[in-house]
Amino acid sequence: MKLPLPPLPTALKPKPKRPGEAERVKPLDQVKEAGIATADWVDERTSLSGVARWTMFRKVPRGTNWFYTLGSATLFAFLSQAVTGVFLAMYYDPSVTNAYESARHITNDVFLGEFVRGMHKWGSTVMVILVCLHMARTFFFGAYKYPRELNWVIGVVLLILTFVMSFTGYLLPFDQRSYWATIVGVNINGTGPIAGPFLSDFLRGGAEFGATTLSRFYAIHMLLLPGAIIALIGAHLYLVARLGTTAPPWLRAESGDGFREENV
Ligand code: HEM
Secondary structure, three states: OOOOOOOOOOOHHOOOOOOOOOOOHHHHHHHHHHHHHHHHHHHHHHHHHHHHHHHHHHOOOOOHHHHOOOOOOOHHHHHHHHHHHHHHHHHOOOOOOOOHHHHHHHHHOOOOOOHHHHHHHHHHHHHHHHHHHHHHHHHHHOOOOOOHHHHHHHHHHHHHHHHHHHHHHOOOOHHHHHHHHHHHHHHHHHHHOHHHHHHHHHOOOOOOOOOOHHHHHHHHHHHHHHHHHHHHHHHHHHHHHOOOOOOOHHHHHOOOOOHHHHHH
């Protein structure tokens, strides 16, 4: 038998409407309405809501766990690098005479400069660790197999570009350590078969390590690589949305594929 609900205290009862109150719209509702109307206006002209639904409302296999967040964690590390990098670029000067001084100025004089520079420096290490962990997850879960081979190949290129990002960024403070470490790195590059010497000439901007080297590293670090990484992440995420994520191997072993009705 269903018991009747206890009566509401008078203070909690909704107040009866006053004459004319129904027509009065609260300012907050007006703001909400404006937001909805703007989103509708854009959607009617672009159909973007369909794209958003296609990318975000996907079936995920049963057994999806914390290891599946490593890709998104890498993405956020990259975004953090992009944002902090933009602020550093506002003060950094990539000339051999001023690079060290501008980096010192960011750390010692600019408001929150040391914090932003620290975030960018430690963030690069975090991104390298996360991308390696993400790659290990996809490898051990067999996500490189059909039909995701192309996404694996894109991932390998992303991995290399992440390493090149770290390598080119290391020279930019232009202190003794970064200068000599980069000379060693470029020389190691030069020992590679066939392409090695050409690659190190390209990185140095000639046979000698000089002023061109620094501006070349800066251009590669803040224009070429971020552009390529953004394009490749776009392709990578398109393929993830299109193909779905791989079910954990122990589930696939039980039921053929992770997307069987009982698994999603
Ligand atoms: C900038 C670097 C990268 C970013 C931002 C990134 C981002 C992502 C994201 C968000 C996902 C979906 C969620 C997940 O499975 O974790 C994913 C999936 C995937 N990634 Fe990456 N990734 C990167 C690098 C790599 C690398 C280095 C590899 C391997 C060499 C790789 C291979 C894959 C594969 C095969 C999948 C599909 C996983 C599945 O189907 O279960 N990714 N990536």
